[in-house]
Amino acid sequence: MQIRRIAVQQFRNIGGAALELEGRLHFLVGSNGQGKTNLLEAAGFITALRSFRSADVKTLISHGGNEAAIAVDMEHEVEGETQLTIKLKPGAKEAWLEATKVSRLAEVIGRFPTVVFSSQDQQLVRGSPGGRRRWLDLTLSATDGGYFKALQAYHRALTERNALLKQDAPVAQLAAFEQVMAEHGVVLVRARREALAALAHDLTEAYAHIADRAEPAGFGYAADVEVESAEALLEKWAAGRRRDLALRSTANGPHRDDFDFLLHDREAKSFASEGQQRALVLSLRLAQAAWFRAKRQVQPVLLADDVLGELDPVRRDRFWSAVPKEAQVIATGTTAPDESLGRWQVFTVRDGSFGAAE
Numbered sequence: 001m002q003i004r005r006i007a008v009q010q011f012r013n014i015g016g017a018a019l020e021l022e023g024r025l026h027f028l029v030g031s032n033g034q035g036k037t038n039l040l041e042a043a044g045f046i047t048a049l050r051s052f053r054s055a056d057v058k059t060l061i062s063h064g065g066n067e068a069a070i071a072v073d074m075e076h077e078v079e080g081e082t083q084l085t086i087k088l089k090p091g092a093k094e095a096w097l098e099a100t101k102v103s104r105l106a107e108v109i110g111r112f113p114t115v116v117f118s119s120q121d122q123q124l125v126r127g128s129p130g131g132r133r134r135w136l137d138l139t140l141s142a143t144d145g146g147y148f149k150a151l152q153a154y155h156r157a158l159t160e161r162n163a164l165l166k167q168d169a170p171v172a173q174l175a176a177f178e179q180v181m182a183e184h185g186v187v188l189v190r191a192r193r194e195a196l197a198a199l200a201h202d203l204t205e206a207y208a209h210i211a212d213r214a215e216p217a218g219f220g221y222a223a224d225v226e227v228e229s230a231e232a233l234l235e236k237w238a239a240g241r242r243r244d245l246a247l248r249s250t251a252n253g254p255h256r257d258d259f260d261f262l263l264h265d266r267e268a269k270s271f272a273s274e275g276q277q278r279a280l281v282l283s284l285r286l287a288q289a290a291w292f293r294a295k296r297q298v299q300p301v302l303l304a305d306d307v308l309g310e311l312d313p314v315r316r317d318r319f320w321s322a323v324p325k326e327a328q329v330i331a332t333g334t335t336a337p338d339e340s341l342g343r344w345q346v347f348t349v350r351d352g353s354f355g356a357a358e
């Protein structure tokens with residue numbers, strides 16, 4: 001898909017901006033803190049109706065404003081020319097496809113895929129399991145409605161079980177929610193295992209391209225509870241009730257799953273160099289883009305937030321040669337882009353305003 005126009009209002013420091021995007025490569029150039037990432041954040045919002053850097057919609061609305069809006073005109077492989085409009089109010093999100101209000105926001109999730117390359121991505125390798133789980137859940141939810149439903153149902157039941165644990169509720173009441181968690185938890189674990197195996201293939205391919213070394217890259221899925229059936233989860237929760245009551249929360253289950261990045265079957269967070277970790281997360285994003293393309297038959301828009309400046313020129317060239325030639329790219333940086341890669345449409349960014357560069 002290609003974004004042909006993006007208009008943003010009252011979104012972070014962008015009071016009002018409309019960018020007509022021509023061609024395939026676009027570059028936002030400006031000093032620190034001017035609004036480059038904010039524009040990418042707005043563009044990335046269309047994929048899962050979430051920001052890639054904040055869970056709280058309130059932070060996205062301009063200081064002093066009460067409603068933010070994002071309107072994106074696209075050429076889309078499946079849906080043709082289409083327009084998505086999103087309005088954000090404190091605690092509320094609304095979406096329109098053309099002039100029709102979307103009644104269930106879940107219908108939109110994943111239909112307009114974008115992939116963000118962020119300088120924070122190394123945290124996926126090194127940081128806490130929560131960030132990796134969020135990435136995996138988002139990637140799978142965007143391509144599999146059944147996964148998204150299972151994830152929501154699992155977390156609703158988990159929240160209820162945790163509330164009962166805090167009230168010292170009778171065991172029979174816990175069991176009712178464990179049934180629901182088990183039914184959906186097993187769906188999550190199976191899908192995660194399958195997806196990581198499939199994504200590892202694209203990860204290795206992209207890594208070989210960027211790092212110029214044919215090192216096998218992959219994931220080590222660490223399911224918190226190894227389950228082949230819902231019964232295994234039920235047994236684990238039944239056996240752990242006494243401890244969970246003391247802890248007042250559910251200690252085990254798919255909500256505690258994690259995965260490691262592997263290079264040569266070794267944990268990258270402990271053994272890979274800084275440069276290898278960087279190449280790994282860029283490869284992860286390319287693998288995610290390939291996953292969206294394969295599952296949705298839509299070429300995602302790539303949003304590269306100041307990541308390329310960090311690479312040496314050789315790796316930068318290799319990165320670009322790994323990017324699909326037909327993918328639209330919106331990149332940011334503090335200095336003008338490298339024209340050897342192709343012709344960029346450049347916008348200068350200052351204080352939340354976007355102008356065509358001379």
Ligand SMILES: Nc1ncnc2c1ncn2[C@@H]1O[C@H](COP(=O)(O)OP(=O)(O)OP(=O)(O)O)[C@@H](O)[C@H]1O
Pocket residue numbers: 011012013014030031032033034035036037038039058059060061062063306332334349
């Ligand atoms: N809700 C908000 N309302 C108004 N301004 C905001 C809001 N949230 C963030 N900002 C402002 O947006 C600016 C940051 O913009 P952004 O993160 O897009 O910077 P950037 O141009 O990508 O810079 P860098 O090169 O440092 O990453 C800051 O000046 C910040 O104060």
